[in-house]
Amino acid sequence: MSTSIHAIDGPATDTPRSDPRLAFRVRNVSKVFVGQSNVHAVHDVSVDLEAGSFTCIVGPSGCGKSTLLRMLGGLEKPTLGTIESEPTSGKLPPAAFVFQEHGIFPWLSVLENVAFGLRMAGVSRGEREATAKRWLGYVGLEDFANSYPHQLSGGMKQRAAIARAFVTGSPTLLMDEPLGALDAQTRRLMQEQLIELWERDRKTVVLVTHAIDEALLLGDRIVLMSARPGQIKESIEVPFTHPRRPDLETHPEFVDMKQAIWESLREEVERSVQHS
Numbered sequence: 001m002s003t004s005i006h007a008i009d010g011p012a013t014d015t016p017r018s019d020p021r022l023a024f025r026v027r028n029v030s031k032v033f034v035g036q037s038n039v040h041a042v043h044d045v046s047v048d049l050e051a052g053s054f055t056c057i058v059g060p061s062g063c064g065k066s067t068l069l070r071m072l073g074g075l076e077k078p079t080l081g082t083i084e085s086e087p088t089s090g091k092l093p094p095a096a097f098v099f100q101e102h103g104i105f106p107w108l109s110v111l112e113n114v115a116f117g118l119r120m121a122g123v124s125r126g127e128r129e130a131t132a133k134r135w136l137g138y139v140g141l142e143d144f145a146n147s148y149p150h151q152l153s154g155g156m157k158q159r160a161a162i163a164r165a166f167v168t169g170s171p172t173l174l175m176d177e178p179l180g181a182l183d184a185q186t187r188r189l190m191q192e193q194l195i196e197l198w199e200r201d202r203k204t205v206v207l208v209t210h211a212i213d214e215a216l217l218l219g220d221r222i223v224l225m226s227a228r229p230g231q232i233k234e235s236i237e238v239p240f241t242h243p244r245r246p247d248l249e250t251h252p253e254f255v256d257m258k259q260a261i262w263e264s265l266r267e268e269v270e271r272s273v274q275h276s
């Protein structure tokens with residue numbers, strides 16, 4: 001099977017492509033988990049991700065989305081193929097992760113959690129606290145700086161986790177269903193917040209999601225994966241400009257794209273259900 005990459009036609013975009021450098025150059029990457037029965041998770045994926053772009057990966061359950069994300073972050077090694085990533089300078093971590101289970105430390109205060117990456121990078125206490133406080137402000141948690149995670153709601157914990165990822169200064173954020181566990185209203189607010197943070201900071205973001213509307217709302221590009229072994233079925237340019245307006249979802253073109261992507265995804269979901 002060969003990897004096919006094409007774009008759904010849309011109007012000309014003026015979405016800024018701020019930086020033509022590549023954050024990731026992925027070539028012919030496959031992943032097989034070797035065990036009692038081998039699992040061919042990802043097959044022959046090739047894709048270029050520009051620095052400062054926001055890419056959403058969608059695909060049926062079990063198609064290898066998380067595996068691809070983990071390979072981008074160096075948490076898994078490809079069985080075949082290569083992944084080159086943009087080198088980082090100094091002590092900056094090459095990528096910061098946000099997972100569905102927010103992964104903040106229960107024994108640290110919210111401020112200490114958000115400042116954690118800066119502490120690891122050797123940033124002075126004064127500077128890291130000032131930076132962490134500023135980001136707590138951006139995510140609406142300034143009044144909870146001294147609270148501990150158990151005193152926060154799920155959505156607040158996830159806001160802290162996202163602020164912590166942005167604060168590290170790492171040029172790349174890899175997010176695996178970061179909003180998946182939230183109720184619909186909180187999720188909606190967090191989507192708006194996430195896009196605002198990205199518009200402010202323009203890191204390279206790769207976000208795995210099951211929700212097509214979330215991918216269209218947030219992403220510059222949607223990578224649609226096939227049923228396992230996951231290949232890139234389509235790479236879709238999202239034509240909507242920034243700043244993204246909250247009412248974007250009512251735009252006829254948004255509705256049409258959502259439907260077209262669902263029709264393509266549906267085939268893969270059906271294939272993956274048949275094979276499971």
Ligand SMILES: Nc1ncnc2c1ncn2[C@@H]1O[C@H](COP(=O)(O)OP(=O)(O)OP(=O)(O)O)[C@@H](O)[C@H]1O
Nearest residue numbers: 033035039041059060061062063064065066067068
């Ligand atoms: N460490 C591992 N060892 C063995 N198999 C694995 C491992 N990690 C993932 N897999 C398998 O690889 C396949 C792809 O898993 P992955 O988590 O990447 O899919 P996904 O698309 O992110 O799924 P979901 O949307 O359900 O989270 C699955 O069949 C899974 O069981």
